[in-house]
Amino acid sequence: MRRAMNIVPGPGARVLLAMLPFALLVFIYILGSAERRAVNPDDKLLPPISEMASTITRMATEPDRRTGTLVLWADTGASLQRLGLGLGFATLTGLVIGLALGMLPLVRAGFAPLVAVLSMIPPMALLPILFIVFGLGELSKVVLIVIGIAPFLVRDLAMSVGAIPIEQMVKAQTLGASTWQTVLRVALPQAMPRLLEALRLSIGPAFLFLISAEAIAAENGLGYRIFLVRRYLAMDVIIPYVAWITLLAYVLDLALAKIARGAFPWAYVGERR
Amino acid sequence: MRRAMNIVPGPGARVLLAMLPFALLVFIYILGSAERRAVNPDDKLLPPISEMASTITRMATEPDRRTGTLVLWADTGASLQRLGLGLGFATLTGLVIGLALGMLPLVRAGFAPLVAVLSMIPPMALLPILFIVFGLGELSKVVLIVIGIAPFLVRDLAMSVGAIPIEQMVKAQTLGASTWQTVLRVALPQAMPRLLEALRLSIGPAFLFLISAEAIAAENGLGYRIFLVRRYLAMDVIIPYVAWITLLAYVLDLALAKIARGAFPWAYVGERR
Amino acid sequence: MSAIKVRDVWVEYGDQIVLESVNIDIASGAFVSVVGPSGCGKSTFLRMVLGQDRPTRGTLTLDGAPLPAEPGPDRGVVFQRYSVFPHLTVLGNVLASYEFAESPFLAKLFGARRRSALEKAKLLVDGVGLGPHANKYPSALSGGQQQRLAIAQALAKEPKVLLLDEPFGALDPGTRTQMHQLIKPLWREHGMTVIMVTHDLKEAFGLGTRLIALDKKRIDPQEPNRFGAHITYDLDLTRDGPVPVLGFSRPLDGGPSATSSSVRDGADLSARSNP
Amino acid sequence: MSAIKVRDVWVEYGDQIVLESVNIDIASGAFVSVVGPSGCGKSTFLRMVLGQDRPTRGTLTLDGAPLPAEPGPDRGVVFQRYSVFPHLTVLGNVLASYEFAESPFLAKLFGARRRSALEKAKLLVDGVGLGPHANKYPSALSGGQQQRLAIAQALAKEPKVLLLDEPFGALDPGTRTQMHQLIKPLWREHGMTVIMVTHDLKEAFGLGTRLIALDKKRIDPQEPNRFGAHITYDLDLTRDGPVPVLGFSRPLDGGPSATSSSVRDGADLSARSNP
């Protein structure tokens, strides 16, 4: 009998195992939906899958009468653009400030407490001020995402730069590297994989902030749609939309994982997956 | 001239540097507030600090007319209790599932995709279902915090357990350790500091979810108060409350950092701070 | 009993063939020194006997049964790169060996059993000369101190098979001799089978009952990774007789007796200057 | 010119005194072998000369000026625990040495300058025998291969002072001799000052122009960390003459000539069996 920690499933078993919990979840949903429908044929909370499918197909294929767009795709496009911008700026911020904090003791002394404090401010509570400062347009939505996830990225990156063995920093200096060169050639490349991992962990929160921003002021977007139909408890729209968001986020997550492994193979050689 | 990366400020300079940006922020606020007041003497958006101080002092010392409690403390107590429960359960979940995912390839194959997908679901969008399952009371608030941060803790922990050098796992086995013993004596203790770090990073999000939950249905709590008084743009309450939340979160963060360094000194010997 | 049979074992990493058709029978209780040029696959060979890696082809058996494909307490190891537990003190690292065996559930000992295990652990820690550092974490140890800790940890289990990957590489001659004196009686008393990789020929000859050399048999200059290493020399050191020259990949013409005597001299040196 | 003066240097870690009143003048162009028991503070001493750590008390000067308290390109190093860059391939690791110097802003070379740097890097990589592994990442290298990479990297800068911490510890005798043959001409040509920590006395005598031994002068059995190490022996190896026995902390009675001859033998052995 091998130890449990040494039992590695084959590729086939792996796929099967991965499907299992999802199948179970869907099964439970179907049961729950059927039960609620049996009690109240008009139940809106857990619509059957067929109903959700037809609703979402309509939203994806029939142009909206008023705007002439395909609602699902228009929402997705608008949201993804905001998300992309938000993630992009947040990454840039995280990279620049994180590297500075991680590498320069002076900067760390001056700004680490500030970043720690800023990361604790619940951005949602200060939304009125955000909207005043950044307007109600796209900017404030992007800014909310940036404010929401950048502190995490900054702190995580500073931490991982700080964890690079001191021997490597010393080695770089003995090879004649300046601070800037050390940042560029030693700290940055070694921080990149961890940055991508942190970015992966940020996708969920980023969507959360996006949806919150869209719920307050927007004319389109996935979050806008969810909050629009929420007052009617139109779960036949909400559940597919949430599933769609989850799928998008998951694909993004997977893509980042693949990119990280492709671009930084050295960081994953020891990986026991 | 030393390299920037080698210039380490002394303890005194460190404190000064840390204060600087905060002082600057306060200064900017005072300017902005004065300017708005000059235009509209009743302006509510950026009340002067004196006004906020008197408001918050009143909330902290004078019993509320309606409920007879000291509002600030009652809110803080209620919120901290929810937060504590939420963080506690989330940590437990993160620990158990994270260790299982990190150590057991079989479990990883079966549940890693599920956890990845679950971590992407924006919990706020599925609140209706949460309400039905967990009711509208304290439970659903705690559950929202757990759902909000547990996936991050799980994934982060699984990652850090996966990063323990394979040599150590092999070594433990050659010393006769079973899977359970390896988890208990090799993986768990080495994951603990990282768990505490992850927990520190989760405090911000936890407060965010707490506030969101309290905004949706509550009779007290810091988030409740903020969203209640938002109805009449009482920034003289909101800003001190946000500052108070930030302070609480920061103190919690600091406490966790101290605990981690006290309990796991070996994990911080190489620390270059 | 712990006899190891290796049959036609190949190890490949992608394109690179590391080990090529390795065959060897190791008798129970043998002390096998393994030498060979840097990067020829010595550590790889040990990893395979350990059960950490599996060969691309071929079989390994332990006492006739297929070698368990996972590490176990029957095979102890000292890795080339120190692999002590960073979260345990020196004493804790050694103590863990006893705790795993005696406390299946908590892997922690308490009361009298802890005291007795602590005593054994302390003896070992003193034995490797780390007594004054017993409560330090590994990160505060020098390179050689870490290596000695790993040795103490592996010895605590008194395994049937002990795999050592350059265990004394970072030690000064004096400390090295101390370690030899620590390990030799243990090996003799418990009838352990020891496989030790070393770069020190004195040591290889001085400790081993058998010496094997791993090396590439052919080198294709265009494709250096095309051919793997296998066993090029296999000497029984218990019998007296001429010893061939070990000049990896490029055998020399130098007389065997001359080399052998100078090797013996070297071994003597370390023994003499560190009693 | 690169003469190093160490004056009354103490190093303490909390309660533990590691180095105690170390004094030494190292002439420019010297090759100093440092020996001493495991954990006595050899690596600590090198870290101080490197500028990575600062002494608790005492001063270090380089050519009369206070030693810069930060590492720089004038002092190269090979650490005891391999410290190559894990994110660069073997070639990239060596190339980086040139890129830092020649491209201040991007620290990356392009076009002709890159090609010429690549050529120099390739020569060095071949020189340490890693040609076939030029495109591997360090994690896919054996222990000895990583050490050789670190040596190539340090040599690329041709620093004024070269600090080596057991650079050849994980190498087989053949590869070790190759490394000696690589480093010796470089040292001679460039007039580098080399400080090398080693546990191999043959090597210490064979390469060095001077040998110093670090050791504790007194040991308090109750408080083993109470006394630090200082320089117990300091031999000029360029002059002919009797060589004392090196039995750390416990000097022996063995005649000096006997030891010296066997050491010479040992040095000869490695030279002879690996031409």
Added chain:
Amino acid sequence: EAAPKKDFNIAWTIYVGWMPWAYAADAGIVKKWADKYGITIDVTQINDYVESINQYTAGKFDGVTLTNMDALTIPAAGGVDTTAVIIGDFSNGNDGIVSKTAKTPAELKGQSINLVELSVSHYLLARALETAGLAEKDVKVVNTSDADMVAAFKSADVTTVVTWNPLLAEVEAEPGANKVFNSSQIPGEIIDMLGVNSETLKDNPDFGKALVGIWYETLALIADPGEKGKEVRAELGKLSGTDLAGYDAQLAATKMFFTPAEAVAFTKSAALPKTMDLVSSFSFEHGLLGDGAKSKDAVGMAFPGGVTLGSPDNVKLRFDDSFMAMAADGKL
């Protein structure tokens, strides 16, 4: 003083009585009237009602759609002098109390009631309790976000909610839900209007005229009993997340002032100051007028014909029928 502006912003939120702004903007009616007066008007939809008022109060918008109570407690109490240029409708059943247990307001005693605290729902509850001789301390109020009200009512531990349409209709449709009280029992007290910054309006009367022009042209289309009106209402229904039937149902519970004359009459009526007196009492009792407020009269209000309420030195909320009157008289 400020130079005459040319560009104006107004914000609106999705609610049955304010949906005409969506149609007006889409169909070009806004542009038509703005062009006529040589100005531009941006009509922005905000999803979060409170946020839209906050933004107006902070000066980001020149006008916003809001209720009479919120106009008093947010911009007016915040020192932003606000004029109600358009009185659009009053709630006539659009707000209501629904319970799984109670059938009359008297039975609410001791109940835990979910509602958006400090909103018109809260006011409605206070008025309902009054009719049964109860006070707010006889019940337990749980603040609940409007977006989650429907889901909350489905939760077993929620028995009573106070809310508005379209949420009200959803909640009422739940099996076992009783209508306890609704705004048709206090007609004319919950008023939906368009508030505009008084100073901006004073400096730019054309802005007010354009707004009124837009409004009544749009209302005429919506009121159209024929196919055209149906089409417009269906679209507005869709925009607010429902359909024609849903929108018509909400409209039925709203007393829309389709003609300017009706609105003028309502604004001039003596009932309005009385209503506002009730509202300011409620607001003061709940601390909505701010810390500085020593009495319910802290914030002054002005009505047509020189009638004022509260502090005459601090008039911050003005009900102005002059622009609607211009529309009624065809003088735009």
